[in-house]
Amino acid sequence: SLVSNFTRDTFWLASSALLPALFLGIIGLFDDLKNLPTWPRFIAQSAAGLITALLLVSNNTVGTPTGSKFFDGLITVFWVVGICNSINFFDNLDGGAAGTVAISSIALAILALNGDQYLIAALSTVTAGATLGFLVWNKSPAKIYMGDAGALFLGVLLATLTVRFEPNAQTQIGSYLIPILLLAIPILDTTVAVLSRVRRHLSPFQGGQDHLSHRLIRAGLSRKQAAFSLW
Numbered sequence: 412s413l414v415s416n417f418t419r420d421t422f423w424l425a426s427s428a429l430l431p432a433l434f435l436g437i438i439g440l441f442d443d444l445k446n447l448p449t450w451p452r453f454i455a456q457s458a459a460g461l462i463t464a465l466l467l468v469s470n471n472t473v474g475t476p477t478g479s480k481f482f483d484g485l486i487t488v489f490w491v492v493g494i495c496n497s498i499n500f501f502d503n504l505d506g507g508a509a510g511t512v513a514i515s516s517i518a519l520a521i522l523a524l525n526g527d528q529y530l531i532a533a534l535s536t537v538t539a540g541a542t543l544g545f546l547v548w549n550k551s552p553a554k555i556y557m558g559d560a561g562a563l564f565l566g567v568l569l570a571t572l573t574v575r576f577e578p579n580a581q582t583q584i585g586s587y588l589i590p591i592l593l594l595a596i597p598i599l600d601t602t603v604a605v606l607s608r609v610r611r612h613l614s615p616f617q618g619g620q621d622h623l624s625h626r627l628i629r630a631g632l633s634r635k636q637a638a639f640s641l642w
């Protein structure tokens with residue numbers, strides 16, 4: 412079914428997911444090696460979001476919640492940058508990000524299969540398999556780490572797949588909420604951390620011990636229990 416349904420639209424969908432993910436994966440690897448400042452990383456994420464928006468919106472392979480290609484493109488860029496940072500911020504506990512991304516990918520694959528969206532289902536299944544394989548070595552105590560290269564790659568991949576996914580929801584608001592709910596925990600983690608830092612007059616991009624994982628551990632959970640709770 413995947414081969415028979417591989418049309419021009421699905422080609423642009425695959426390109427919009429894989430090309431920006433590869434680009435940000437390379438930027439993330441360079442950041443892991445050289446420790447890039449905040450602004451170059453933000454510009455690279457915005458560029459990846461812009462590429463995604465241009466490929467999806469200009470080729471009518473994404474929903475049009477506002478009816479305006481300009482605002483739809485703007486929303487797409489905001490979503491890609493936001494999810495990239497959410498997954499990157501969320502990678503602060505052994506196995507936490509890998510397990511959560513795997514679960515989100517499995518859920519997206521099931522929803523996509525039910526909606527006959529085979530390319531999204533295939534890419535989500537591959538993402539789930541890769542992160543589950545990685546989790547074997549990343550669970551506490553971790554032997555390998557995701558780093559910015561892995562987090563940014565997975566972030567833009569999930570952002571693209573969820574923004575392209577067409578939910579079979581009964582209401583319009585439900586269709587808008589499904590992509591957010593699929594990534595609710597990383598989004599919540601980023602929101603909590605950013606608000607905590609802003610309240611203390613710190614940079615939102617500054618590292619800290621204010622993520623959900625840190626709060627769970629301070630509440631008495633072990634590192635493994637905290638990761639399982641986030642899953």
